[in-house]
Amino acid sequence: MLGPLGPWLAMLGFGAFHGLNPGMGWLFALSLGLQQQRERVIWLSLIPIAAGHALAIGLAALLVLLGLQFISLSVLQWLTAGLLLLFGLYKLFNYYRHPRWVGMKVGFGDLFLWSFLMATAHGAGLMVIPALMGVTGAGMDHSGHAGHVSAAGMDMVLAVGLHTAAMLLVMGATAWVVYRKFGLTILRQHWINFDLIWAFALLAAAGIAAWMAW
Amino acid sequence: MALWKPDPSFYPSPKMAMQAPPERHAYVAALNYGRNDQPDAICVVDLDESSDSYGTVLNKMDLPHVGDELHHFGWNACSSALCPFAPHPHLERRYLVVPGIRSSRLYIIDTKPDPTNPQITKVIEPEEVMAKSGYSRPHTVHCGPDAIYVSAMGTASGEDGPGGIFMLDHFSFEVKGPWEIDRGDQELAYDFWWHLAEDVLVSSEWAKPHQFENGLVPEDLLANKYGHRLHFWDLRKRKLAQTIDLGAEHQMVLELRPAHDPRKSYGFAGVVISTEDLSASIWVWHQKDGKWQMEKVITIPPVPVKEEQLPPALKPFAAVPPLVSDIDLSLDDRFLYVSCWGTGELLQYDVSDPFNPKLSGKVAIGGVVNKKAHPKSDSPLLGGPQMVEISRDGKRVYFTNSLYSSWDDQFYPDKMGGWMVKVNVDPDGGIALDPDFFVDFGETRVHQIRLEGGDASTDSFCYPS
Numbered sequence: 107m108l109g110p111l112g113p114w115l116a117m118l119g120f121g122a123f124h125g126l127n128p129g130m131g132w133l134f135a136l137s138l139g140l141q142q143q144r145e146r147v148i149w150l151s152l153i154p155i156a157a158g159h160a161l162a163i164g165l166a167a168l169l170v171l172l173g174l175q176f177i178s179l180s181v182l183q184w185l186t187a188g189l190l191l192l193f194g195l196y197k198l199f200n201y202y203r204h205p206r207w208v209g210m211k212v213g214f215g216d217l218f219l220w221s222f223l224m225a226t227a228h229g230a231g232l233m234v235i236p237a238l239m240g241v242t243g244a245g246m247d248h249s250g251h252a253g254h255v256s257a258a259g260m261d262m263v264l265a266v267g268l269h270t271a272a273m274l275l276v277m278g279a280t281a282w283v284v285y286r287k288f289g290l291t292i293l294r295q296h297w298i299n300f301d302l303i304w305a306f307a308l309l310a311a312a313g314i315a316a317w318m319a320w
Numbered sequence: 321m322a323l324w325k326p327d328p329s330f331y332p333s334p335k336m337a338m339q340a341p342p343e344r345h346a347y348v349a350a351l352n353y354g355r356n357d358q359p360d361a362i363c364v365v366d367l368d369e370s371s372d373s374y375g376t377v378l379n380k381m382d383l384p385h386v387g388d389e390l391h392h393f394g395w396n397a398c399s400s401a402l403c404p405f406a407p408h409p410h411l412e413r414r415y416l417v418v419p420g421i422r423s424s425r426l427y428i429i430d431t432k433p434d435p436t437n438p439q440i441t442k443v444i445e446p447e448e449v450m451a452k453s454g455y456s457r458p459h460t461v462h463c464g465p466d467a468i469y470v471s472a473m474g475t476a477s478g479e480d481g482p483g484g485i486f487m488l489d490h491f492s493f494e495v496k497g498p499w500e501i502d503r504g505d506q507e508l509a510y511d512f513w514w515h516l517a518e519d520v521l522v523s524s525e526w527a528k529p530h531q532f533e534n535g536l537v538p539e540d541l542l543a544n545k546y547g548h549r550l551h552f553w554d555l556r557k558r559k560l561a562q563t564i565d566l567g568a569e570h571q572m573v574l575e576l577r578p579a580h581d582p583r584k585s586y587g588f589a590g591v592v593i594s595t596e597d598l599s600a601s602i603w604v605w606h607q608k609d610g611k612w613q614m615e616k617v618i619t620i621p622p623v624p625v626k627e628e629q630l631p632p633a634l635k636p637f638a639a640v641p642p643l644v645s646d647i648d649l650s651l652d653d654r655f656l657y658v659s660c661w662g663t664g665e666l667l668q669y670d671v672s673d674p675f676n677p678k679l680s681g682k683v684a685i686g687g688v689v690n691k692k693a694h695p696k697s698d699s700p701l702l703g704g705p706q707m708v709e710i711s712r713d714g715k716r717v718y719f720t721n722s723l724y725s726s727w728d729d730q731f732y733p734d735k736m737g738g739w740m741v742k743v744n745v746d747p748d749g750g751i752a753l754d755p756d757f758f759v760d761f762g763e764t765r766v767h768q769i770r771l772e773g774g775d776a777s778t779d780s781f782c783y784p785s
Contacts, residue, residue, distance in 0.1 A: 128404070129406075129407050141784060201322070204407075207405050210403070210517045210518070210519060210582075220405065290333060291332075293402060297409050299322060
């Protein structure tokens with residue numbers, strides 16, 4: 107799509123998208139700060155949330171690298187497209203379902219775990235696999251060379267890092283704007299159905315994976 | 321259909337919920353158990369002051385079975401859907417979850433497309449409720465952030481064993497199973513609510529089914545065998561964390577009203593009667609050094625009367641006990657309303673300082689001895705203030721007069737009927753009966769009221785005011 111830059115931009119874009127989703131963290135961080143009446147808590151809470159998200163994305167990257175050791179890129183792309191299609195369809199009809207979590211009294215460890223759980227259960231990692239394959243795919247088509255593997259590994263780390271940085275930036279900016287300017291009323295008026303958009307994003311990612319494999 | 325924007329009746333904080341538009345109608349549980357062969361019903365009462373039918377029953381939706389005994393009920397979803405750890409703001413506050421406390425049947429009632437003409441959309445038969453939840457006699461319904469929680473008074477198998485809480489799926493209304501993982505020595509059940517920001521659930525104790533289904537058992541009451549404890553649970557681990565015994569003489573700890581503002585971790589519990597002096601009492605729970613504590617902050621004494629004025633159940637005592645059966649806290653945590661079902665009074669306390677409540681208003685209606693009439697009723701009234709509901713803005717309070725079929729007959733043996741009244745609230749404290757609002761349900765009795773869009777005993781909030 108946008109040449110070699112495309113997959114990198116996609117990683118950034120998905121990061122911003124994940125960061126904007128109230129169910130992925132900024133709202134939790136904001137509520138903790140409000141509850142404890144300490145603004146610092148908002149910003150500090152975003153760190154473990156971003157780290158938990160990064161772990162989920164990192165695992166997806168690891169799966170891509172591992173997968174390419176055993177199957178070809180185009181098979182992996184088809185496989186990803188199929189998985190994304192199935193999961194996207196499932197989410198389309200179950201977009202409102204979340205993993206079970208009841209708890210507002212959370213420490214950083216809890217937030218890390220919570221974020222990892224939310225990202226994994228909603229398929230945040232799966233969603234970016236096409237982009238991850240784009241980042242590393244070209245050099246990995248025929249598995250084997252050790253040099254390629256380590257270079258691909260570096261690319262993956264960079265991609266996950268960029269994604270997480272974009273997510274953290276957008277989470278922080280959103281929380282800041284809501285906290286400083288709009289207040290919680292914005293939740294009533296402008297909280298669009300992100301869960302449903304998410305399902306469509308999964309389906310779009312399925313389309314991209316299929317297009318890449320074609 | 322999926323919603324694109326959040327349900328407009330969901331509010332992040334109690335303060336925002338107080339800006340909600342006034343309610344236009346109420347859903348009222350109407351029961352005919354043991355009086356005639358009519359089924360129970362959900363009645364829709366017009367509350368819109370500008371409407372021609374203000375203060376009348378717009379519609380009565382009869383249930384398909386006889387003998388359910390409707391009691392408490394609740395909404396499928398409320399403001400807790402905005403809680404940040406698992407938000408689903410695009411759920412709709414649309415379905416009423418209505419248990420039959422006697423039949424153990426659960427009705428799911430759809431208030432759309434016409435909110436004044438609700439329809440049954442699903443019936444969960446008693447066998448299924450009991451098989452899947454392990455409990456019987458469902459009671460309080462609360463819309464939780466992750467599921468619908470329902471308390472139940474008895475076990476599925478019979479009368480032995482503990483009552484507790486079970487969960488319903490938010491979306492499919494499937495019974496998911498019992499909520500508790502470790503209940504400790506908790507055995508009796510009744511009401512429950514929570515401090516979501518503290519991950520704490522609080523539950524109270526009434527009695528075992530055989531102690532209430534056929535009426536109050538005087539020997540059990542005098543032997544202090546009704547509930548007198550409060551339980552504090554870890555909401556996350558679903559585990560009993562602490563139990564507080566109010567003292568055996570404090571019989572029947574019923575309604576629980578935690579502060580609405582998630583920054584406050586205190587709440588109020590009402591005790592029906594003390595076997596030492598027939599008084600009723602209100603207690604505050606609060607946290608100190610990580611432990612829950614309770615203090616009695618209000619004592620309401622009995623009123624001495626001549627024996628011949630009393631129903632047989634009360635003759636030996638030569639007094640009317642206040643019998644505090646329900647309490648309700650306004651969304652700003654400022655006013656606590658206390659129903660004295662025996663003496664026929666609704667009391668309003670200013671609880672801005674929860675440890676020093678100040679009586680700020682009262683209205684008298686009904687009562688075992690006084691039977692005080694309403695300006696719009698043509699005869700003395702039986703029953704007294706019972707299930708109270710406060711509008712979200714705190715300006716209007718509604719209540720009904722029935723407690724529980726067999727108990728109504730003990731305390732008000734002269735064929736008590738059902739009525740609902742409205743109280744107007746002075747913003748600075750003080751209450752007065754609305755002389756134009758008196759809904760006469762005839763022989764049918766009425767219990768819990770739920771207001772359009774939510775009320776002061778439905779929604780819980782995860783964001784501070």
